[in-house]
Amino acid sequence: MKGKFIVFEGGDKSGKSTQIKLLQKYLKKKGHKVLLTREPGGKGSVIAEKIRKIILNKRHKEMDKRAELLLFLASRAQHVMETVKPALEQGKIILCDRFDASTYAYQAAARNLDPEVIKYVNNWAKYGLEPDYSIYLDITPEEAAERRRDEKEDRLDSEAREFHELVRQGYLQQAEENGNWLTVSAVGDIEAIAKQIQAGIDKIL
Numbered sequence: 403m404k405g406k407f408i409v410f411e412g413g414d415k416s417g418k419s420t421q422i423k424l425l426q427k428y429l430k431k432k433g434h435k436v437l438l439t440r441e442p443g444g445k446g447s448v449i450a451e452k453i454r455k456i457i458l459n460k461r462h463k464e465m466d467k468r469a470e471l472l473l474f475l476a477s478r479a480q481h482v483m484e485t486v487k488p489a490l491e492q493g494k495i496i497l498c499d500r501f502d503a504s505t506y507a508y509q510a511a512a513r514n515l516d517p518e519v520i521k522y523v524n525n526w527a528k529y530g531l532e533p534d535y536s537i538y539l540d541i542t543p544e545e546a547a548e549r550r551r552d553e554k555e556d557r558l559d560s561e562a563r564e565f566h567e568l569v570r571q572g573y574l575q576q577a578e579e580n581g582n583w584l585t586v587s588a589v590g591d592i593e594a595i596a597k598q599i600q601a602g603i604d605k606i607l
């Protein structure tokens with residue numbers, strides 16, 4: 403019995419939380435056992451969720467970028483072992499809001515940390531776990547800023563436009579290089595986007 407590990411990726415405000423909930427509903431209706439989780443942090447993991455709070459705290463403006471990377475990876479190691487692997491063994495479909503493509507987009511492409519270092523430490527931290535399928539919601543920094551206007555921001559939301567552009571380029575490069583990726587425009591009717599995601603998922607299940 404082996405489940406599936408499905409990851410949602412995309413810049414801030416790209417609609418990940420919106421779409422992941424719609425897919426959860428869709429899969430549950432079809433009778434699948436679904437676990438919804440996220441990074442940093444993780445469903446049911448007290449330790450990973452505590453690390454999430456440290457990372458996203460708006461007062462932590464002086465956070466060093468290497469310290470930040472290691473916190474993300476500490477959260478990931480805990481999340482993989484405590485939440486994801488057990489659920490996979492139970493045959494569940496795990497829907498995860500962000501995983502390591504976020505690390506390459508934010509920490510390597512945008513923060514300019516050495517991708518080779520990230521690759522090595524990330525693979526170690528995640529116990530080699532690879533997503534079965536990644537759904538990437540593509541949004542421009544301008545469209546994201548529009549959506550961000552009325553919402554409460556965290557430390558990473560409030561980065562400059564240039565930062566969000568580097569994040570996007572980091573994702574687009576991975577979309578080209580990786581198999582098992584579905585790239586969907588994040589702009590447009592929410593239900594229409596959900597349909598595209600469902601079609602992609604139907605193919606792999």
Ligand SMILES: Nc1ncnc2c1ncn2[C@@H]1O[C@H](COP(=O)(O)OP(=O)(O)OP(=O)(O)O)[C@@H](O)[C@H]1O
Nearest residue numbers: 413414415416417418419420549588589590591592
């Ligand atoms: N297709 C869409 N068109 C317009 N607005 C949308 C669309 N999808 C989501 N939104 C809105 O954009 C905002 C951000 O959506 P959501 O929280 O799902 O994104 P997110 O990627 O999870 O963001 P975050 O990075 O903050 O976690 C919300 O107010 C949501 O209602």
Ligand SMILES: [Mg+2]
Nearest residue numbers: 418419420499
């Ligand atoms: Mg979200």
